[in-house]
Amino acid sequence: MYRCWYKKGSRLAEASYFAPHFGQQIASNHPGVQVGISYIARIERVEVVETWKDFLQTVEEVQGKQWLKSHLPLLRPWRGRGHGWTSKTPRSILFLSTARLVFNPPILKEKLVKGTGFLNQQFYSFDRLFEAWGC
Secondary structure, eight states: OEEEEOOTTOSGGGOOEEOOEEOHHHHHHSTTOOSEEOEEEEEEEEEEEOSHHHHHHHHHHHHOHHHHHHHHHHHGGGGSGGGTTTSOOOEEEEEEOOOEEOOSSOBOGGGTSSSSSOOSOSOOOHHHHHHHHTO
């Protein structure tokens, strides 16, 4: 599952796969994860929610009551102030299949964009990812 701010006019609902770029902080805190794009998961469903209550109802609808109950301790940190659930701002929730290691070594951001800022595109074709990886 992945959560991001909802962007009106976004092509997110058209995407079939999700390939997160992991930064240094995640790589440092999770052994085996390296900086860059290495995993890909199929997007099974995209939902838009506004409140924590909406989020919980949606997760229960998609994953089931038992799944929500057993995974709630992992989801609770998403409710904190730093995650913005104090307002009714829409968020996109991506329900993903099992992530698969596709790129090892990972694709570095610098292979996709110039400079060290954020990725300026949110959508890349598989051809573009493989080109950046070196194939």
